Amino acid sequence: MSKYHVNEKGYYGPFGGAYVPEMLYPNVEELQQKYLAIMEEDSFKAEFNELLRDYVGRPSPLYYAKRLSEKYKTNVFLKREDLNHTGAHKINNTIGQILLAERLGKKRIIAETGAGQHGVATATVCALKGLECVVYMGEIDIQRQAPNVARMKMMGATVVAAQSGSKTLKDATNEALRDWINNPVDTHYIIGSVVGPHPYPDLVARFQSIISEETRKQLNEKTGKELPDYVLACVGGGSNAAGMFYHFLDEPSVQLIAVEAAGHGVDSGESAATTALGHEGVLHGSRSILMQTPDGQVIEPYSISAGLDYPGIGPQHAWLYKSGRGTYVSITDNEAMEAGLQLTRLEGIIPAIESSHALAQLEKMAFQPEDNVVVCLSGRGDKDLDNYMKYFGF
Numbered sequence: 001m002s003k004y005h006v007n008e009k010g011y012y013g014p015f016g017g018a019y020v021p022e023m024l025y026p027n028v029e030e031l032q033q034k035y036l037a038i039m040e041e042d043s044f045k046a047e048f049n050e051l052l053r054d055y056v057g058r059p060s061p062l063y064y065a066k067r068l069s070e071k072y073k074t075n076v077f078l079k080r081e082d083l084n085h086t087g088a089h090k091i092n093n094t095i096g097q098i099l100l101a102e103r104l105g106k107k108r109i110i111a112e113t114g115a116g117q118h119g120v121a122t123a124t125v126c127a128l129k130g131l132e133c134v135v136y137m138g139e140i141d142i143q144r145q146a147p148n149v150a151r152m153k154m155m156g157a158t159v160v161a162a163q164s165g166s167k168t169l170k171d172a173t174n175e176a177l178r179d180w181i182n183n184p185v186d187t188h189y190i191i192g193s194v195v196g197p198h199p200y201p202d203l204v205a206r207f208q209s210i211i212s213e214e215t216r217k218q219l220n221e222k223t224g225k226e227l228p229d230y231v232l233a234c235v236g237g238g239s240n241a242a243g244m245f246y247h248f249l250d251e252p253s254v255q256l257i258a259v260e261a262a263g264h265g266v267d268s269g270e271s272a273a274t275t276a277l278g279h280e281g282v283l284h285g286s287r288s289i290l291m292q293t294p295d296g297q298v299i300e301p302y303s304i305s306a307g308l309d310y311p312g313i314g315p316q317h318a319w320l321y322k323s324g325r326g327t328y329v330s331i332t333d334n335e336a337m338e339a340g341l342q343l344t345r346l347e348g349i350i351p352a353i354e355s356s357h358a359l360a361q362l363e364k365m366a367f368q369p370e371d372n373v374v375v376c377l378s379g380r381g382d383k384d385l386d387n388y389m390k391y392f393g394f
């Protein structure tokens with residue numbers, strides 16, 4: 001096994017583990033003991049692959065963005081996770097986890113959400129399977145991602161507002177963990193990113209690894225080469241990036257670029273640039289890097305993008321950063337919004353503001369004309385239209 005994957009103790013280098021209250025031990029332990037065996041079952045694989053194909057619409061295309069490539073004088077490909085059912089990569093993971101929950105005999109599903117994409121993807125698979133669904137979402141995010149709140153409700157989910165802290169993703173995750181502690185027997189918590197106690201970071205990365213699995217094959221079909229020179233992805237907790245990196249981790253010629261949200265600027269006091277500002281510590285059940293005060297209080301993050309507005313990153317990312325295998329950078333609100341508009345005008349694709357952060361990084365890099373650069377277009381911008389309109393004054 002690669003040194004960039006989780007070890008048998010649940011760690012990535014010094015990061016990871018399962019730091020949970022005693023009440024949650026049985027749940028987390030059950031998952032740890034069963035997830036790999038369940039994912040290996042033929043019937044699980046068959047159902048997962050069938051749903052990815054016929055329900056999600058996979059494989060998602062690898063699109064050669066001609067005008068964007070001309071602009072950056074290189075070859076830019078977009079991995080079109082925005083074309084998935086429900087509009088983002090999040091559905092890859094929720095399909096996997098709902099099948100896991102079924103096999104664990106769970107009847108009730110809970111989730112946290114920031115941009116609402118994971119909440120929608122969870123509400124969707126619960127409707128598909130006829131399971132009860134409760135989604136925790138920060139009050140601020142409920143306001144800035146209103147279309148997704150409506151979609152969740154239409155699917156039959158209960159959306160509960162998280163009112164503490166910055167009223168965003170971190171606070172929603174706290175509420176979801178609290179719910180799980182109170183309902184340990186019948187409930188499965190579908191975490192939406194590569195965060196949380198072991199085995200979540202690994203199991204979410206495995207479900208998202210379809211992104212790089214397909215990319216290798218599709219790039220080979222298009223260019224005769226399986227390995228791109230660069231892959232770029234935005235990082236909130238880090239699940240689309242983990243999926244985009246997965247099958248390239250042990251290919252040193254592939255540069256892995258992870259893009260965090262700098263908000264109003266890394267030094268502005270209003271940022272979510274975790275690797276630039278953070279230190280090692282424990283958040284939401286795992287040891288990683290997080291933004292915290294010298295005495296260990298979590299610093300409230302800020303980003304215009306609800307999905308990147310998180311003070312930590314998953315433990316695998318902390319390890320990729322610390323080991324130097326990945327390059328971690330950050331992009332401000334303004335840079336992301338401009339990149340989102342640019343993609344719209346050059347390619348006729350409106351990206352999610354999260355994905356716009358990854359696109360904005362292209363501007364900062366020097367490519368060779370023959371390079372193959374893959375950007376994970378993690379989601380579509382429908383949910384962000386209001387924000388784009390307000391920002392640009394349309």
Ligand SMILES: Cc1ncc(COP(=O)(O)O)c(C=O)c1O
Pocket residue numbers: 088089114115116117118192193194234235236237238239240241306307308352354355378379380
């Ligand atoms: C479209 C989109 N991209 C990216 C993210 C960030 O999540 P992650 O870092 O887990 O991919 C989100 C989160 O909601 C999202 O909706």
